[in-house]
Amino acid sequence: MVAHRIALIPGDGIGQEVTPAAVEVLDAVGRRHGITFDHDEFDWSCARYRELGAMMPEDGLDRLRHHDAILLGAVGHPAVPDHISLWGLLIPIRRSFRQYVNLRPIKVFEGLESPVRRAVAGEVDLVVVRENVEGEYSEIGGRFNRGFAEEMAVQEAVFTRAGITRVADYAFSLARRRRGELTSATKSNGIVHTLPFWDEVVAERAEAYPDVSWRAEHIDALCAKVVLDPARFDVIVGSNLFGDILSDLTAAVAGGIGIAPSANINPEREFPSMFEPVHGSAPDIAGRGIANPLGAIWSAAMLLEHLGHAEAAAEVEQAIAAVLAGTGVRTPDLGGTATTREFTGAVLEFLGS
Amino acid sequence: MVAHRIALIPGDGIGQEVTPAAVEVLDAVGRRHGITFDHDEFDWSCARYRELGAMMPEDGLDRLRHHDAILLGAVGHPAVPDHISLWGLLIPIRRSFRQYVNLRPIKVFEGLESPVRRAVAGEVDLVVVRENVEGEYSEIGGRFNRGFAEEMAVQEAVFTRAGITRVADYAFSLARRRRGELTSATKSNGIVHTLPFWDEVVAERAEAYPDVSWRAEHIDALCAKVVLDPARFDVIVGSNLFGDILSDLTAAVAGGIGIAPSANINPEREFPSMFEPVHGSAPDIAGRGIANPLGAIWSAAMLLEHLGHAEAAAEVEQAIAAVLAGTGVRTPDLGGTATTREFTGAVLEFLGS
Numbered sequence A, B: 001m002v003a004h005r006i007a008l009i010p011g012d013g014i015g016q017e018v019t020p021a022a023v024e025v026l027d028a029v030g031r032r033h034g035i036t037f038d039h040d041e042f043d044w045s046c047a048r049y050r051e052l053g054a055m056m057p058e059d060g061l062d063r064l065r066h067h068d069a070i071l072l073g074a075v076g077h078p079a080v081p082d083h084i085s086l087w088g089l090l091i092p093i094r095r096s097f098r099q100y101v102n103l104r105p106i107k108v109f110e111g112l113e114s115p116v117r118r119a120v121a122g123e124v125d126l127v128v129v130r131e132n133v134e135g136e137y138s139e140i141g142g143r144f145n146r147g148f149a150e151e152m153a154v155q156e157a158v159f160t161r162a163g164i165t166r167v168a169d170y171a172f173s174l175a176r177r178r179r180g181e182l183t184s185a186t187k188s189n190g191i192v193h194t195l196p197f198w199d200e201v202v203a204e205r206a207e208a209y210p211d212v213s214w215r216a217e218h219i220d221a222l223c224a225k226v227v228l229d230p231a232r233f234d235v236i237v238g239s240n241l242f243g244d245i246l247s248d249l250t251a252a253v254a255g256g257i258g259i260a261p262s263a264n265i266n267p268e269r270e271f272p273s274m275f276e277p278v279h280g281s282a283p284d285i286a287g288r289g290i291a292n293p294l295g296a297i298w299s300a301a302m303l304l305e306h307l308g309h310a311e312a313a314a315e316v317e318q319a320i321a322a323v324l325a326g327t328g329v330r331t332p333d334l335g336g337t338a339t340t341r342e343f344t345g346a347v348l349e350f351l352g353s
């Protein structure tokens, strides 16, 4: 019997609906594999901010530190500015826990029609490896001459050799375990300091992986190719911003961002890693019980994999695939009429629960 | 009889093949409308660089200054680094001539199958208005501790109130003449200095256009929506980088970047504006006579429109649409077997030449 301590942060909006679904699936697959989960639930959210003035308590990060993993739903509320909701919770967790890899796999599942004609089930199966703690999302910069005609804002993107090296190594190693093909997103023809540096460091790391074939593609052309010929991609590595863009775009190619999972990984395991669906809190549909729990459930599968339970993780993925391929059960965002509960129930049934 | 002086810069690779096609079309439609074109051709290119050590002569910009417009093919060669080919020709023209608007329309034409299922002919017809002289493409920044483990690169994005205001005004005015809907690309939730400033200035300008409904969308979600529901967009305004990404992506949605035109506009007409297809020099197919001239021909139509010949411009667009809808003539990038010449010939035929 293995026991894991999981920190649950359902957050806001549909985060409250999809997180319990993911937990049920974790518990169900755990029972089959002799894994138990101790869940500690935290009410950190915009709701908490509106009541108490902070997204999480001052010692929030310390309270998470000794968990084996974090499962997060979504954060965000129309009345709370992003610099509070995201920079007060999500981004501090990513950064403080050195979760410098953000893994975002997508697949075109049998039974889900992709919006892209050439995205055929079984052929499109790729992972975006996003740098998650530096790059374009820096706090360095500011505004000047505020309110006047000559006002300007500057923002500094910061790329370090250490930061590019470790994410490139992660991506090359992953590519080696998959199809042996890596695409590196760049824009070194327009952004002339940081991205040529990114290209250079990636090229240097490539030498350690002679069995992986790789190429750099400019982000503009790459986005076009993802739509024109998605099957040609296996692992794509990109900066914080480019990885963000590519993961939403590839999720759309697979059918919509409701299905996309993500894992914010600290590969050294000094700190807990965090698993969260790519979608946001979706205030427009929150509370109606119709949110798609697929992204959250798939994120739970990534959590299992990270904790060393590859077989259990594979079973969850197979259950998702089986529901999509074999039943008509899908939530409204995928053109169906099922509720969050019904979809979750269908997954649980395939897991024998 | 109106006479215009046009500077032609065919450039490299397929630029040499598509520019003459666009010129033939200009001349043909000119004959119908009593417009003549004096073409001055410049051999500025990577070929010139490799021979003479510079993409253009030192007084290059001065030589262009008194033309009514510039028609450019493409620049770039595998043996010439981008900071020479692009920053030695394309970008200095955009910046010195204050071409701060880069207009990139796309349409899903009848007879061309979009890679995106929901992109139906007649329904998708949008324009990306890209800020073209500031933002993320700045030369400010550099590298530090080069070659050492602690090496880093920084790059500063610079956004000015004047720069955002003028491109926002252009976009709102264009939206007002079209469907009255504007989408502004942002990422103010992750990029916390420049893009919140962008959002603020766009919101301020919006007050002057109460008849235009507008919304800001984060670039990640926006890219997804362009694939999931392209018909919902009319005018999209974005920064230099976001506009670049969105214009390649929307071109892909319309069938491929071979068809996409662009206009680098100096709205005040103090300087010539520049018209160029979005595609690059495509060394892989250069010299084979199979390049798609559609993007260059459509760019020539934008040139006509800019010079006040809206009717002539419309005729060129109609001829393109008629060839795609009514004949099987299309180049290999669009799944056909026609040569550059055959496609151009078909367009000329519809123009009565």
Ligand SMILES: CC(C)[C@H](C(=O)O)[C@@H](O)C(=O)O
Pocket: A189, A190, A220, B086, B244, B278
């Ligand atoms: C070549 C490159 C610098 C250029 C850009 O990004 O501006 C190109 O992609 C374009 O869109 O015109």
Ligand SMILES: CC(C)[C@H](C(=O)O)[C@@H](O)C(=O)O
Pocket: A086, A244, A278, B189, B190, B220
């Ligand atoms: C909410 C936002 C800051 C975030 C990001 O861009 O990192 C989100 O888009 C994501 O992809 O997790």
